[in-house]
Amino acid sequence: MNFFSYLRVEAGRIFRARFTWLILLLTVLAPLAGYFVYKPSNTLMRSAAYIANPALAGAFGGAFLFAVLALYEFDMIHRNRTAVITDSIVSPVQLNVVRMTSLIIAAIGCGFLITVLYLPYTFITLGSVFSLSLYLKCFWVVTVPAYIIAVLSVTGVYQIVRRVDVSFLIFLIFACVNFTGLMNNSFILRWINPVIPVLSDDFGNNYVLMMVLYNRIFWFVLLGGIWILSLLCVRRYGKSLLGSLLHNSKKILLPFMSIIMITGSAFLYIGQPFIDNSPLEINYDAYNKLVYNENIQLKKYYVQITPDIVTGKQYGVQTLQLINNSGQEQVGMVSINPGYKILTMTANASTIDYTDLKDDELNQKQIKFTLPKDKEIELVIEFGGFPKLWSIEETFPGQTEVSGDYIFLVNQDFAPVPGFYGAEETIADITLPSNLIPVTAADTIEVLKDNKNGTTTWRSSGGGIIWHLYAAEYDVKHIEAAGADIDFYYSAKHKAAMERVKISDTLKEVFEYCNEHYGAFPFISAEHPFKLVELTAYMGGGFAMDGLSVMDENCFSEEGLGDPLKGASGNEVMAHEIIHQWWGLGKMFPWDEESGWSSEGLTVYTTYRLMKEKYGAEYARKHYVEVWEKQVSEYYLNFYHRNPEYLNKLPENYQARIHNSKLTVMNYCEIPLKILKAEELVGGEDKMDQILAEIFKNSSQPELSYQEFLDACGLTKEDLNLD
Template identity: 35%
Template sequence: MKRFSLYRVELKRLSRNPLTCLLAGLSALAPLTGHGLLTLTIGDSMSALYLANPMLAGGALGAVFFALMVLFSLDQARRSGIGDLSDAIVNPMRMAAVRLMAVWTVAGLTAAAVFVSYLPYTAWKLDIVFSLSDYTLSVCLLFLPGPIMGALAAAALWQLVQRLDVSLLAVLAALAVSMGTDCRQFFLAQWCVPLVSTLSDAFGSAIVWRTALYSRVVWIGLMGGAWLLSLLCVRQYGRGALGSFFRHARRSALPVLAAVLLCGGGLLWLWQPFSDHSPANWMECLDKEEDRFNEALTLEKTALRVRIKSYLMGTMSGDAAFTIRNSSGRPQELYFELNSGYAVRSVSANGKEIPFEDLRNDMLASRELRCTLPAEEEIELRIHYGGMPKMWNEMESQLNADTISARSVTMTSKTLAPVVAGCVAVPEEAEISLRIDLKDDLVPVGTGTATLLGTSGDGTNSWMVENTGTDRLFLYAGDFITTQLDADDGTSMDFCYSKKYQERLKDGALDLMEKAIQYCSATYGPRSGGEGFKIIQTTAFNFGGFAVSGVSGMGESYFSDENLADPDKGPGSAEILAHEIIHQWWGLGATLTDPEDPCWNDEGITVYTTYRLMCRVMGREYAHRNYVKKWENTMSQLSASFYQRHPDYLNRLPERYQNDVSASAAGANWYDGNALMIYRAAERIGEEPLDDIWAKLYREGGTEMPPYITLGDFLGECGLEKGDVQRG
C-alpha cells in the first residue's frame, strides 16, 4: 500500500476513535488552565497573562495528551493481538511513521481549533494591545510545539521499549524536569514548549519568537534524529530491538539522516546566537578586572553611523569614528568594549588599517578588543562592526536583551557602538552624534536630543541624535508619543509612551501625572536628572523601572488593565499612573528598605504621597474615603484573619497555600500597612513637619544603612517608636 493511502486510512481511523476525540478535546480545553491554574511566565503584561500563559499551559498539557494518543495508536496492534498479521501486510517501520504523521495532523487541526476558539475572547481581553500576528505566533510557537514534541518523544520511546506505561512515565518525567527551576534558566533546555518570560503589549516580543523558533529547530533536530534511530529498532522478523536495529540499518539511509539531524541540532545548540558566555563567577571576575585607563589619551569627539540590516533577523552594522588626542608622542594601547554578538570587521587610524585583537572575554553581554594607536597627536580611529546583539546569560531566564525588530528597537551603550571610556578621558565638552535610519513608524527617544533629518522614499526616516560628555548613547525606538510634563519649577520632563495608549491617557491621566510631578518636586525636591530628564515607557522585558543618564524607564505593564485596576495603588487608573510617576522619587530616586522589617519598602510612601496629592486635587473627604478608610479596612481584616492570629497553623498548610497566604499578607503590609504607619505619624507630628522629614530623607538618605532609608531612620527623625504607628 502506498504511503499516502496508508496515511489516509490511518487518519480516518484516528478521527473515528472516541479516544482521539477525547484527547484532542482536552488539549483544546487545556489553555483554560493558563488563566490562573498553570502559570508559566513571570511577567504581568496583558499579553503574558491572557495570551502566553494560556498557550503555554495548553502546549504543556497537550504534550501529555498527544503522547497518550500516539502511544495508544502505536500499541493498538499489539493490544489487539494482530501485530504479526499487520506486520506481514505492511512494513512496521512504515506504519509507525504513518501513525506519527496522522497524530501530527490531528495536532495541527487541534491548534487550528484553538486558534479560532480563543481568538474572540483574547482579542476582547487584550483590547487596545491585541495583535493578530502575536496571537498567531503564540498558537504556532507556544501551543502547537507541545503536542508535536510530546507525540515525537513518546513515539521514539515506544519504538525502543514497546511499553506504553514506561514510555508515558518517561515523557512525564522529561516534562517535569524541563519545567523545573534549573532548566527554566536556559531557553534551549525547554524541549516541549519554549521558554517565555513575558510578552510585550506595545513593543513586540521578537526575542521570544526568535528564541522559540530557534529552540524548536534545535529540538526537532535532536529528537527527530533520536526518533529515526528508534525507528530502526521497530521489531521485525522475530528479532528484538538490537537485532532489528542492525538488520534495518544495513539497507537504510535512516542512520545517515539521523546522524545529520543529531549533529545539526547539536551544532545549533553550541552555536546559539542569543546569549553570551559570561562566566558563572562574573562578580569575582569584575573585582579582578585590570585598570585599562590610559592617561595619555583623551576623547574629543564621537561620530556614529548605524544601519539596520534586517528587522526580521535583528541585525545591524555600524561605523564608529572617534577623535582621540594622544599627548604622549608614543604609540598607545587602547581597549574598547562591544556587545558580544558583534564582530569587528576593520579598525583604522588616520585612514590606515591597524591590527586588532578580540579578547573574547565575554562579560555582561560585552567583550573587549584591543588595538595599538600610532604616536600621532590627533588620531581619527574608525571601527567597522556589526551583527546581532546578544543577551547576558544571567538574564536568559528573563529573555532580557537589547533587541532590533520591526516594532521596536532597543540599543543601549555597547549594543549601539563600541565604547572607549574605560581607557580614555572623556571631558564634559566631548561631543557624540549618531545618525541612524529607522522605519517611518519608529521614533527614537533616549539619551541626547533626536532630530529628524529627512524622509526617504523607501519608508525610512533619517535621524540625528546628539549629546555631550560621553562616548555612549541609550537608544529606544518605537511608536512613541512625547508629552512634556511641567514640574512647575522652571523644568519639565519628557514623557514618552506608546501610541497605543494615547486614548487611554487622554481622560485626565496626563494632567494628574503632571500634578504628581509638581507635588513631588515641591514637597521632596527636584527629581535627579534636572532639565531634559525623560520618562520612557519601555518593553515588558525590562521588568520594572530603571534610571540612567537622565532617562528613567517605566515598564509597560504599569499601563496594563491589571495594574490600572489595582486598588492598592488607587481607586482609578489615572491615580494609579500618578502612583507610578511618584515612584520616580520613591523607588528610583530614593529607596526604602530594612533588613529587620521586610515589609518596609517604597510602596508605603508612594501610596501615602498619592493620598496627599489627591487631598489637594479632589479634596480631603474624597482622599480619606478612598485611601485612609481602605488602609484601615485592609489592616483590620488582616489582623482578624485566622492565620494572622494563629501563625503556627500556617506551617500545616500545603506549600502553595502557605505562599498565597504569606503573599497576601505581605501585599497588605507593603501598600496599606506602611501607608497607614506614615499617616499615623502625620497625625502625631503634623503633615508639614512630616513632609520636611521626608524631604530631608530624600535628599540625604538614611543613616543606619546609607543611602537606604530604614524604618529606624524614619521613626528616629519623627521622634516616635514603632508602637506609636504600628501597622495593625
Template identity: 25%
Template structure:
C-alpha cells in the same frame, strides 16, 4: 487511511480533540491564571489571545498526545500480538502509518482548536481577528509542540519498548523544558510570556523560528534512533540494532538529524551564552572623559552601524579593556590615530587594547552588526533589540562598547542616532536638533554625566509634555494605549510623583535636561533609569477596560485584586522616577544592602502609601518584602554558609544573586522604614532632604548616609 478511520472509530481521538478544544478556549484567559499578577488583566488583542491560548494548550495537550501515542504504539505488545503481526507484515510500516495518523489528527485538532478560539475572540470579546498571529501561534507553537511530542515519545518507546520508561523519560524532558531559562531548550511552547502589543512579535520571531528548527532536528533524531534500536523478531536490543543499521537510508537520516541538531545548537546566531559574572576590576589608572557615538540603525534588518570616539586620561597604564557585544563586529580600532590590534579575553565579551604611555588617549571604534542578548533573557529580559517598530538598547547590552575604567567627575557625551522617520527617539540628555536626510532622521543629543550608561529607545510614540513647577516632563507612549493612559490618569500620577519627590527629597537634579519617561515593550519586564530617561514596560499602560473603575477605589476598595495591580503599575513608574534623585542626582556607592534600589523602593513606597493608603501599600509591598527577607534569612544555605561547598557552583551563584537582590530591593527599604520609625516621619524626612541637598551630584556611601542621618547599622537592623 484505514488507520485514520480505525482511530476515529475508537472514539478516544474524538475525546482528545474535544478536550484539546476546551483547553484552548480556557487558554484565552491563561494570563489571569499565572502566578505573576503583573500579567493580570492585560488588554486582549488578536495577538495575545492567539499566542496565549496556543501556548497554554501546547503545555497541556503535548502531554495528552504523547500519552495517546505511547498507548497506541504499545497496544500490540499489550495484546501480545506483535510477534504474529511482525511475522506476516512489515511492522515498521505499521508504526509509520500509526504515527502519520496521529500527526493527521494533530493537524485536524490544531485547525479545529484555532477556529474555536477565533469564534470566542469574535463573539465573546468582539475583537477583530489577525490571521497572521493565529497562523504563527498555532502553526509554530501549538502544532509543532504536538509534533515534537509525538516524535520524541515514539522514539523513546521504540528505543525502550517499555510504556513506563518511555513516559517517565518523556516526563523528565517535559519538566526540563518548562523550567529551563535557555530558550533553545524550551520545546514545550516557548519561554515567552506574552506577545508585545507595543512592538509586535518582531524582536523575538526569529528566535522562536530557530527554536522550532532546532527541535525538529532533535525530535527527528530521537525518532530515528528509536527506529535503529527497534526490536526485531523478539531479538535483544543490540542484535536488533545490527539488523536495523543495514537500512542505509535510515542510518543516513539519523546521522543527518544528529549533525543538524548539533550544528543548530552550536551555531545559533541570535544570542550569546549567559555571562560568567566574573568580577572585572576597573583600570584605576585610566579615566573616561568623553564618549561621542554616531550610530545608524537599519531597523528592517535589525542592524546598527556605529562609529564611537572615546577620550581618556591615562596615568600610567599600558592596556585597557572594553565590554563588547558579541553580535557587533569591529571594522577598525584606532588608538591616537594609529590602527591597533585588540585581544579577546577568553570566554568573555571583553577585549583588551594596548595603549601608549601618553596622558591623553583617544580610542576610535567602528563596528556593525546585530545586537545579541543573553540566551536566558529571550522574550522576558532582553536588554537589547532592534526591530522595525522599535529600538530598545540598554547600556548593559554593550551596544556602545563600555570601557572598564574609572569615571571622571563629569563625562562629556554627545552624538547622534539615525533612525527611520516613522520612529521617535527618546534621546538622553538634551535634544540639540533633528536633521532629516532621505528616509531617516538624525537625532542629535548632548549631555554631561558621572556615568557613561547610554541607552537608545525609539518607537512609534505619542509625546505629551507635563508641566511641573517650572520644568517639563516629556511622556512617550504608544498611541494605541492613549485611552488607558487617560482613563487611569497616568499623566496626573507622573505630575504628582514629581511634586512629591521635590517636596520630600529636593529639587530635580537638572534644569538643563528634562525628565523623559517612555513606554517600552514587555520583552524587558519592569523598568529602567539612566541619566534623565526612565522606561517602563507596556503592561503598566496596556490593561483591559475593567481596570478603569479601580482608579476611583483608593478610599473604598471593592476590587482588591485590580487595585493591587494598578498600584503595582504606578509603583513601577514611581520607583524608576525615584532613581532620578537616588542614582542620578546623588550617586549611590553600592555596598549591599546599601543601594540606589533600596532608596528608590523606599521613596516609591512612601508615594504609594500617600496615594493608595496603608491597606494597599502594606499588603502589596510591605508584607511581601518582609516575607521575602525572612524567607531568605531562614534559608538553610544562607544561614550555614560553610555548607555551600557541597552545592553545584551554578546553584551557589544563583543563590548569591537572589540573596543580594533581596538585600538591595527589600531589606534596605525595610531598614529605612525602621529608621523612620525610630526618629519619627518628620525628622527622618528632614534628614533625607538634608542628605540629598549636601550630596547632590556627588558620591554617597552608606557610612556617610548613616552619619548624616544620625543612625547606626545596628539600630536599623531588621530582625
C-alpha cells in the same frame, strides 16, 4: 499503494476512532488550565495571562495527551496481533512513517482548532493591547511543537523497546526532568515549559519567542535524528532488535540522515546565538577589564547605527577622532556585546589588526588593537551581529530586543564602548523604521532626514560614550512643570487611557507638588528636556539616570490603573506612579519586610496629600484613609493572622499568598496610617513636609530606612503603633 494512499487510509482510520477525538477534545481544553492553575508567566501583563499561560498550559497538557495517543496508535497492531498480516502487505518501517505523519497531521489540526476557538475570548479580553501575530506565534511556536516533540520522543522509544509501559515511563522522565536543575536553567533544553517569564503588552516579544523557536528547532532536529535511528530498529521478519537494525540499515539513506541530524543538533546546541559565555558568578573586578589608554585622547565620538528589525541584529560604524601625543604606537581597547563581531577596523584609512579576546564577562568582551604613532588618528570600527544576553538572564530574558515593535539597546549592545578618555562631542545617527520613535539618554534628539524608503534617520548628541537607545511606537506629551521641560513617552496603545487619566495635567500637578514640597527631582537639569519613558515589563521595575527616568509598563495596564490601593481613579493611580519618581527613584528604599516600610508608604501618603489639596479633606478621608483603615482592620481580623499556628498547616502556595496579601496591606495601608499618625505627633502637615523635604534633599544615606524616617520625626516605632 504509495505513501500518500497509505497516509489517506491511516489518517482516515485515526480520525474515525473515538479515542482520538477524546484526546483531541482534552488537548483543546488544556489551555484553559493556563487561566486558572498553571500560570508560569507573570499575570500582571494581559498578554502573559491570556496568551502565554494558555499556550504554556496547552503545551504541557497536550504533550502528555499526544504521548498517550501516539503509544495507543503505535501499539495497536501488536495489541490486536495483526502485525503479521500488515507486515506482509506493507513494510512496517513505512507504516510507522505513515502513522507518525498522521499524528503530526492530528497535532496540526488540533493547533488550528485551538487557534480558532480561543481567539474571540482573547481578542475581547486584551482589547487595545491584543496582537494577532503574538497570539499566533505563541500557539504555533510554544504549543503545537510540544505535541510533536512528545510524539517523536515516545514513539522513538517504543520503536526500540516495543513496550508501552517502558516507553511511557521514559517519556514521563523526559517530561519531568524539565522542572529539575538538569534542564530548568537551560532555555534550549526546556521543551515542555519553555522560558517565557512574561509577555509585554505594549512592546516587542521577539527575542523571547526567537529563543523558544530555536528550542523547537533543536528538539525537532535531535529527536528527528533519534527517531529515524529508532525506526531502523522496527522488527522485520521475526528478527531480533540487532538483526532488524542491520537489515533496515541496508538502505544507507536513513542511517546517514539520522547521523547528520544528530550531529546538526549538537552544533545547534553549542552554537546557540542567544546566551553569552559569561561566568554565572558575578565577578565585579571584571568591570575593570576594559583598560583605558591615558596616552590617547578621544576628541570626537561619532556612530551611525542601523538596527535590522527583520533579523534582530545590530549594525554600525563608529568613528573615533583620537589624539596620540606619545609619538609611539599605542594599544587600544573597546568593549562590545559578545554576540557582535568587528567587521573592519581602520586607522587613518589603513586597515589595522585587532584581536577579539572572547573574554565574555558581565555580557561584554574586549577587542584589542594597535594604533599607529600618528598624532591625529581617525579610527573607524565597523561592527555588527546578534546581541547576546548575559548568561545570568537565561531564564529571565527579553529586555534586549531589535524588532519592528521595539528596540532596546544599551551600553555595549548599542555600540563598542571605547577605552579612551575625553569625548567632548558625541553624536549618534540612528536609522529606524519610520513608525518607531527613538529615545536616548543623550541631551538632544531630532530627525536628520526621511530616507523615503520607510526609514528615518535621527541625530542624537551629547550622549557620552555609553548610550541608551529605546524605540517603540510612542506617543509623546510635552509639558512644562516646575520650571523644567518634560517629555513623556508612552506606548501609543494607551493613547485613549492616557487621555482619560488626563496625563498632561496629572504630570504637571505631581511634578509641581513634589517639587514644591520635597525638592527638585534630582535627575532633571534646566538645559535639556527631561524624559520620562515607559519601557517593557521584562525590565521588572524602573530606573533613573541624568535627564531620563523610566517606568515599567505595569503602571499603564488597565488592571494597574484600577488598583484602589493606589488611588481612587485612573488619574490618581497615575499620579501615584509618577510620585514614585520621588519616593522610589529620587530616594530609594531598603527591603524591609518586618516593618512593611517600602517606597509605597510615602508614595501612597503623598498621593493622599495631593488629592486632599485638590479635592478637599472629606474626599481624601473617604477614598484614602478609610480605605487603609478598612484593609488593616480586615487584615487583623483575618483568621490566619490571629491563629498563626494554623498558617503553617496550609500548603506552601496558600501560605505565600497570605504572606503577600499581608505585605500588600502593610506596604499600602498600614505604613501610610503610621505616617499619618507621625504627621499628627510631629505637629501637622507643614511640619511633616519640612521633615520629608529635609530627608529627600539632605540625607546622606543611599536608601531611606524606617529608622531614619523615625529619627527625623523624633519618634520611636512604639509611638506609631496603631490602636
